[in-house]
Amino acid sequence: MVKFFEKAPYAPVEYAYDVEEILYKGKSKFQEILVIRNEYFGKMLILDDVVQLTERDEFFYHEMLTHVVMHALQHPKKIIVIGGGDGGVVREVLKHKTVEKVFFVEIDEEVINISRRFFPAVSSGVEDPRVEIKIMDGAEFITKRKTSDIDAIIIDSTDIIGFARSLFTDEFFVSVKKCLTDEGMFVTHTESIHFHKDMVIEIQEMLKKVFPVVDLYTAPIATYPGNWWAFAVASKKLSPRETRRKLEISTKYYDEEIHRQAFLTGRLYERLMQRKLEW
Amino acid sequence: MVKFFEKAPYAPVEYAYDVEEILYKGKSKFQEILVIRNEYFGKMLILDDVVQLTERDEFFYHEMLTHVVMHALQHPKKIIVIGGGDGGVVREVLKHKTVEKVFFVEIDEEVINISRRFFPAVSSGVEDPRVEIKIMDGAEFITKRKTSDIDAIIIDSTDIIGFARSLFTDEFFVSVKKCLTDEGMFVTHTESIHFHKDMVIEIQEMLKKVFPVVDLYTAPIATYPGNWWAFAVASKKLSPRETRRKLEISTKYYDEEIHRQAFLTGRLYERLMQRKLEW
Numbered sequence: 001m002v003k004f005f006e007k008a009p010y011a012p013v014e015y016a017y018d019v020e021e022i023l024y025k026g027k028s029k030f031q032e033i034l035v036i037r038n039e040y041f042g043k044m045l046i047l048d049d050v051v052q053l054t055e056r057d058e059f060f061y062h063e064m065l066t067h068v069v070m071h072a073l074q075h076p077k078k079i080i081v082i083g084g085g086d087g088g089v090v091r092e093v094l095k096h097k098t099v100e101k102v103f104f105v106e107i108d109e110e111v112i113n114i115s116r117r118f119f120p121a122v123s124s125g126v127e128d129p130r131v132e133i134k135i136m137d138g139a140e141f142i143t144k145r146k147t148s149d150i151d152a153i154i155i156d157s158t159d160i161i162g163f164a165r166s167l168f169t170d171e172f173f174v175s176v177k178k179c180l181t182d183e184g185m186f187v188t189h190t191e192s193i194h195f196h197k198d199m200v201i202e203i204q205e206m207l208k209k210v211f212p213v214v215d216l217y218t219a220p221i222a223t224y225p226g227n228w229w230a231f232a233v234a235s236k237k238l239s240p241r242e243t244r245r246k247l248e249i250s251t252k253y254y255d256e257e258i259h260r261q262a263f264l265t266g267r268l269y270e271r272l273m274q275r276k277l278e279w
Numbered sequence: 280m281v282k283f284f285e286k287a288p289y290a291p292v293e294y295a296y297d298v299e300e301i302l303y304k305g306k307s308k309f310q311e312i313l314v315i316r317n318e319y320f321g322k323m324l325i326l327d328d329v330v331q332l333t334e335r336d337e338f339f340y341h342e343m344l345t346h347v348v349m350h351a352l353q354h355p356k357k358i359i360v361i362g363g364g365d366g367g368v369v370r371e372v373l374k375h376k377t378v379e380k381v382f383f384v385e386i387d388e389e390v391i392n393i394s395r396r397f398f399p400a401v402s403s404g405v406e407d408p409r410v411e412i413k414i415m416d417g418a419e420f421i422t423k424r425k426t427s428d429i430d431a432i433i434i435d436s437t438d439i440i441g442f443a444r445s446l447f448t449d450e451f452f453v454s455v456k457k458c459l460t461d462e463g464m465f466v467t468h469t470e471s472i473h474f475h476k477d478m479v480i481e482i483q484e485m486l487k488k489v490f491p492v493v494d495l496y497t498a499p500i501a502t503y504p505g506n507w508w509a510f511a512v513a514s515k516k517l518s519p520r521e522t523r524r525k526l527e528i529s530t531k532y533y534d535e536e537i538h539r540q541a542f543l544t545g546r547l548y549e550r551l552m553q554r555k556l557e558w
Contacts, residue, residue, distance in 0.1 A: 005295070012319030013502070014295040016284070040291030057473070057558055194336070194501040220499060220507035222473040223292070227506035228499035252557050257544035265536035278531050279336055 004036055007049035009159045011195055011225035015051070017044065023118060028110035030163060035118045041223065043118055045086055047111070047158055051223050058088055058122060061189075063254040064219035064262065065231060066092035069152050069187045071247070071259055072233075072240040076151040077101065080179070082138030082167060084156030085111030087123030093154070094125040095249040105134045105141045107163065139166035143175045150179045155188035160199060168203060173210040177236065185235040186211070192226020193218060193272070194279070200230045201273060207234045215240050216269060217262040219253075283315055286328035288438045290474055290504035294330070296323065302397055307389035309442060314397045320502065322397055324365055326390070326437055330502050332365055337401060340468075341367035342533040343498035343541065344510060348431050348466045349375050350526065350538055351512075351519040355430040356380065359458070361417030361446060363435030364390030366402030372433070373404040374528040384413045384420045386442065418445035422454045429458045434467035439478060447482060452489045456515065464514040465490070471505020472497060472551070473558070479509045480552060486513045494519050495548060496541040498532075 002019040017038050024035040034046040042055030053061070066089050070076055077100045081089045085106040093102055104126070106112055112133070115123040125131060134141055138155070153176050157164040166172060167188070176186050190196070190203045200216070207214040211234035221229040233240040241263050243256045264272065271277050281298040296317050303314040313325040321334030332340070345368050349355055356379045360368045364385040372381055383405070385391055391412070394402040404410060413420055417434070432455050436443040445451060446467070455465050469475070469482045479495070486493040490513035500508040512519040520542050522535050543551065550556050 003293075012296075012317070014282075016293040016295055017291075038291070059558075192501075194499065218499075220473065220497075222471075222505060222507070226501055228501070255544075255546055257546050261540055261544055265534075265540055267534055267536050279338075 004046065006051055006225070008225045009050070009161050010191070013225055015223075015225055017041070017051075024114060026110070026114070028108050030108045031158075033110060033114050035114065045115065045119065050159060052158070053086055053088060053119070053122065054223050055119070055121070057222055059252045060219055060221050061224070061229065062088035062092050063251050064217075065089055065154060065156060065187065065189060067251065067254040068217060068231070068240060068259055068262065069154065069185045069233060070096050071243045071245050071256070072185060072238060073151055073183065074244045078150050079103070080105060080142070080150050080153045082141070082153070082155050082157065083107075083164070084154075086115040086119055087112070087126045089154055089156045090131060091122065091125040094128050094130065099130060102131045103134060103141070104131050105136060105138045107135070107137050109135045137166060139169075139172050139175075142172065142179055145175075145179050148178060148181060151181055151184050153179060153184070153186045157188070160191060168206070170206055170209065173207055173234075177210050180236065182236050183238055185233060185238065185240060187231055187233045190230045190232045192224065193228045193230050195226035197272070197277065197279070200232075201275065203232050204273060207232055210234070212236060213239060216264050216272075218264065219262060283325070285330055285504070287504045288329070288440050289470070292504060294502075294504055296320070296330075303393060305389070305393070307387050309387045310437075312389060312393050314393065324394065324398060329438060331437070332367060332398070332401065333502050334398070334400070336501055337367055338531045339498055339500050340503070340508065341371050342530050343496075344368055344433060344435060344466065344468060345371035346530065346533040347496060347510070347519060347538055347541065348433065348464045348512060350522045350524050350535070351464060351517060352430055352462065353523045357429050358382070359384060359421070359429050359432045361420070361432070361434050361436070362386075362443070363433075365394040365398055366391070366405045368433055368435045369410060370401065370404040373407050373409065378409060381407075381410045382413060382420070383410050384415060384417045386414070386416050388414045416442075416445060418448075418451050418454075421451065421458055424454075424458050427457060427460060430460055430463050432458060432463070432465045436467070439470060447485070449485055449488065452486055452513075456489050459515065461515050462517055464512060464517065464519060466510055466512045469509045469511045471503065472507045472509050474505035476551070476556065476558070479511075480554065482511050483552060486511055489513070491515060492518060495543050495551075497543065498541060
């Protein structure tokens with residue numbers, strides 16, 4: 001059997017997947033793009049040798065990155081999605097009827113094109129009239145924006161290396177804050193608590209210099225090494241732990257109970273931030 | 280770099296670890312035993328090509344398998360540990376001052392010996408005078424026992440195939456119930472919710488035929504494929520969700536908050552058992 005060996009950054013275990021078929025192999029201006037088919041996971045999108053999504057389990061990541069913030073907001077109308085060229089987050093955002101406008105800012109147009117071709121169920125929202133696609137650097141888009149009218153900014157970047165680094169700087173977080181309404185929220189993945197604990201802590205600390213409310217929640221994701229995947233969330237005043245709207249959309253994993261349970265417990269969060277977790 | 284490729288049963292992704300050094304390679308009556316050193320995880324115990332523990336992260340599994348039940352009980356005195364030849368569960372059980380007696384029932388003496396040699400920090404409790412080692416099949420030990428005086432029965436088996444199968448039968452669960460006091464509890468790992476959902480459900484259903492109270496909790500374990508590791512717990516009347524004693528022992532991960540959070544939310548549990556989770 002042909003195998004694909006993942007090269008995830010900072011991961012002390014390497015994942016290998018059986019490859020039934022190579023559906024696409026190419027190179028964009030930014031990265032290598034690979035689409036394979038695996039018997040169990042279905043089609044898989046791989047960028048620079050790192051698995052971004054599988055048909056079978058993509059909803060864990062996309063739902064948890066999107067719906068925690070969307071349900072912590074009372075009436076989210078204007079959203080910015082940065083990265084996530086596959087369209088998974090945009091699809092989830094558009095499930096909310098309150099949403100009037102989504103700026104979908106992706107640096108690599110090829111990822112959008114390949115996803116529309118191979119993952120139509122994931123990129124299904126990309127052509128929605130509420131979506132405005134911007135092919136550009138997300139940091140640049142946020143920094144140049146002058147109005148504070150965005151309800152949610154969602155970062156769905158690749159691993160926090162290379163060109164994704166610009167989305168994890170003090171300057172960027174300051175610009176994010178400026179774009180948000182007073183009730184607005186920011187959310188980004190921050191790798192795994194198992195393998196990338198220092199990075200998780202660092203991003204929490206950076207956000208705390210900018211935002212009064214900063215928190216951390218997790219989701220179990222089988223296809224991202226470390227698996228105990230962390231999401232950093234920040235706001236000007238509202239706690240993201242509270243749901244402010246009923247669940248009125250269809251989801252496979254997320255619900256209000258999982259929303260509450262996903263946040264780190266008080267003591268675990270404290271121990272994490274005090275660097276007292278010994279692993 | 281030399282690599283070890285894990286052959287975990289039912290796992291649709293294969294884990295590969297860099298091997299710095301092979302410390303031991305042998306074969307017992309029951310299985311192949313391998314001890315390697317990995318730069319990140321430290322020493323690793325591998326049975327029949329499946330990673331059982333790593334020095335770095337073994338506490339997640341051992342604490343969560345042991346302390347949920349131990350804190351749901353008011354005064355656990357007599358404990359049976361089946362499997363877990365490495366001694367990790369015995370070590371955790373012995374942290375509780377209420378414990379007077381531990382029957383440590385392991386089918387493969389070689390695992391105990393190898394663990395004492397290479398993982399002294401894990402097998403540290405094995406020589407404690409409260410521990411009685413029984414080298415025999417755990418199912419036989421439980422079936423032959425005639426008294427109902429055990430406060431907790433903890434199964435730390437290898438994956439649910441081969442000789443471990445005898446610990447997951449209706450007959451065995453009936454015998455387990457007979458051994459327990461009225462307040463007693465039973466706990467076993469039941470693989471991962473990601474990759475082994477049908478097995479998780481099946482064991483819940485089997486336990487429900489025998490026990491009035493059956494529940495499910497999870498822990499994030501980076502080195503077991505599927506990672507979202509499930510534990511089935513059963514009792515004659517007490518709910519395992521409640522802690523009945525204060526945390527008075529030293530732990531790296533487990534605490535009362537994590538105890539509560541570890542259980543599946545009501546709706547998720549319901550959807551799981553109704554086979555409505557689509558993954």
